[in-house]
Amino acid sequence: SAVISQKPSRDICQRGTSLTIQCQVDSQVTMMFWYRQQPGQSLTLIATANQGSEATYESGFVIDKFPISRPNLTFSTLTVSNLSPEDSSIYLCSVEFVHQRGKLFFGSGTQLSVL
């Protein structure tokens, strides 16, 4: 089965710094997305990662805080900038595979803790 590799799996960062999360897929995908799962909360869509163009952000999320790149079809990065303790959360990459349209699959997630 297809693999969605996400790294780092966890990190502890200082306030004011940034963390970049990578997502690599080993199969053809149509769409790539970034979600956040705060403690005790549901998953919230941050943005759609568009290949070769600016990401599409959901309400409440901005590019300056969550810059996203997607240089090719199977790779994307999410940066969480100017970290504060409120950014402590799990960040998840998700994809729709070409051969499984209409269904979202998730990477292993990144547990971020901000001190």
Added chain:
Amino acid sequence: QKEVEQNSGPLSVPEGAIASLNCTYSDRGSQSFFWYRQYSGKSPELIMFIYSNGDKEDGRFTAQLNKASQYVSLLIRDSQPSDSATYLCAVTEVYGGSQGNLIFGKGTKLSVKP
């Protein structure tokens, strides 16, 4: 605001019993419905999807959809301790298309006691 509601639980059932997980949604335009299983410290795993009213069975899992009542459920037959996890309900307006606009519930924690 579109919402997906789930009882947070924990729902505790004995091994071998049927676990029934429920979900209601606010958007009448919703077309596709998903159940994800999330083990503690792990990412969500898609276990069922349903598009049409009625029941859909896959092994020990049955998804039930009632669009008129805006209600979707997941039944787990012959529950096993390995089924202990949080189950997330997710809903979207999109039928058979890209699913970036999934709305997730907060999940129901299921505990299956040996």
